[in-house]
Amino acid sequence: MKKKIDIPSLVRPNIMDLKPYRSARDDFDSGILLDANENSLGAPFEDTLELNRYPMPYQEELRAKIADFREVNQENVFVGVGSDEAIDLLFRIFCEPGKDRVLITPPTYGMYKVSAAINNVTVDEVLLSEDFQLCVVETLSAVTENTKLIFLCSPNNPTGNSLNTEDILTVADRFDGILVLDEAYIDFSERASFAKDILNRNNLVILQTMSKAFGLAGIRLGVALADPQVIDFMMKVKAPYNVNKLTSKAALRGFNYINVMREKVDQIKSEREKVIHKLNLIPEIQKVYPTDANFLIFKIKDAITIYKKMAELGVVIRYRGNEPHCENCLRLTIGTPQENMRFFEALEKVLED
């Protein structure tokens, strides 16, 4: 069964009325290009990418590659400066500052709240359960007539676990606003991506990124997958040349090495199992939480002190003890075997003190 909501009725009136900026390259992109006030003499260093010219505003080639990889269509794909750009655009498209609301399910990725604050949008919070699953009934009951977006994150940051598939589907079925499902860590997960569900549900937006499994955080390439109507609004509101040429070149290269990416993901997952095993042998660690991502959280007495002492020894992890249900929790990214060894050496040293 298809889910179809009236997308324009959710969009802010000023965005409905917006006449987007037309960039020089919208009309013609070849020939003698004297239309965009670029420097025709070129970059000051040797350059094979024509960096003196603006990039393609709509990144068709990259979007086609991503569509192929995720088994959707090019018109379902938005690319931006990290998924953080996509998050911000969704606020700007759908949420009237001072009036509309969004719903999040802490503990979860901090950027949803920051983006809401930047856009002066009220955030309602319904905590995940103690085992970090959705409280579906409570979540749906917290929806108001002004709730435009619900953010879910699976695998979830900072907890690492995936949300139950049926729970995500129930929220998607029952919520008549935009359900944003952040799949930043999906390629580490044992669960399938919801990417193809966007073909049957026009209220679902999937966020993905090249920052994690692809190992390309430095290029800042984020992806949103959604119904073409939602993607069109994102294209209309984004900065004209948001994705630069160096980024799209590196991202396209990434897709030539999907097998290598998958091998690295497998290495990280096998290293993750070794780390979990070793953590479980440390008596001071009260709990190692299940994870479906390239990081995990564990509970340890006096976590804040341990976190600080580890940093003094040059091993930087993240204190997450202030998050709900995460008292005394530290978050550890799975590193190389050498980095993980250094982590354990430092932890043992701190625990001996």
Ligand SMILES: Cc1ncc(COP(=O)(O)O)c(C=O)c1O
């Ligand atoms: C859940 C989640 N979503 C999105 C991001 C940000 O991704 P990007 O690097 O594409 O902005 C992160 C980064 O840590 C994350 O944990």
